[in-house]
Amino acid sequence: GESVGLHLPTLSVQEGDNSIINCAYSNSASDYFIWYKQESGKGPQFIIDIRSNMDKRQGQRVTVLLNKTVKHLSLQIAATQPGDSAVYFCAETDSWGKFQFGAGTQVVVTP
Amino acid sequence: EPEVTQTPSHQVTQMGQEVILRCVPISNHLYFYWYRQILGQKVEFLVSFYNNEISEKSEIFDDQFSVERPDGSNFTLKIRSTKLEDSAMYFCASSVLALNEQFFGPGTRLTVL
Numbered sequence: 115g116e117s118v119g120l121h122l123p124t125l126s127v128q129e130g131d132n133s134i135i136n137c138a139y140s141n142s143a144s145d146y147f148i149w150y151k152q153e154s155g156k157g158p159q160f161i162i163d164i165r166s167n168m169d170k171r172q173g174q175r176v177t178v179l180l181n182k183t184v185k186h187l188s189l190q191i192a193a194t195q196p197g198d199s200a201v202y203f204c205a206e207t208d209s210w211g212k213f214q215f216g217a218g219t220q221v222v223v224t225p
Numbered sequence: 226e227p228e229v230t231q232t233p234s235h236q237v238t239q240m241g242q243e244v245i246l247r248c249v250p251i252s253n254h255l256y257f258y259w260y261r262q263i264l265g266q267k268v269e270f271l272v273s274f275y276n277n278e279i280s281e282k283s284e285i286f287d288d289q290f291s292v293e294r295p296d297g298s299n300f301t302l303k304i305r306s307t308k309l310e311d312s313a314m315y316f317c318a319s320s321v322l323a324l325n326e327q328f329f330g331p332g333t334r335l336t337v338l
């Protein structure tokens with residue numbers, strides 16, 4: 115049968131503004147989380163990771179926040195640029211290799 | 226900068242045929258992974274591999290799938306008898322440590338007719 119594509123939520127952001135992308139996870143035993151960026155036709159690209167013993171981690175222009183109480187992860191991108199336009203998704207694991215991926219959010223940066 | 230490479234970029238095969246997808250992970254990495262992404266769907270974990278053994282595998286990774294590291298550089302995914310629903314992008318990834326940054330290859334688009 116015909117496969118139905120995911121209808122990704124879209125976040126439209128003005129260039130220079132900050133972006134916040136959210137991810138809810140279901141496995142309370144997950145202890146390692148990654149945010150990926152995927153541009154059209156390319157493989158996922160690692161952005162930032164965080165372990166469950168932390169609630170915040172900062173990288174270059176990006177910050178990941180982890181709230182284990184409500185099983186929520188967010189990615190903040192500061193001063194969003196046109197090159198940030200992509201699908202962003204989170205991944206989680208409670209072991210060292212078996213990752214569960216979120217569906218993703220389409221970020222569109224407008225000039 | 227070192228990168229993960231995958232060949233071929235696109236593979237077309239008939240249903241029931243065997244395919245082998247090839248990956249060359251980054252040379253000093255110890256952990257290797259295969260993922261797939263059906264068009265328009267989310268990325269799905271297939272298998273992880275360390276020390277010449279499968280460490281974890283998903284429900285998707287049934288008896289039709291196998292992985293191998295035949296030499297010091299290649300990491301392969303074999304699908305024994307392809308089905309229409311195996312059509313997807315297959316990504317290989319590698320990392321230095323277990324819970325660590327994974328570097329993805331560009332993917333192989335598998336089309337099963």
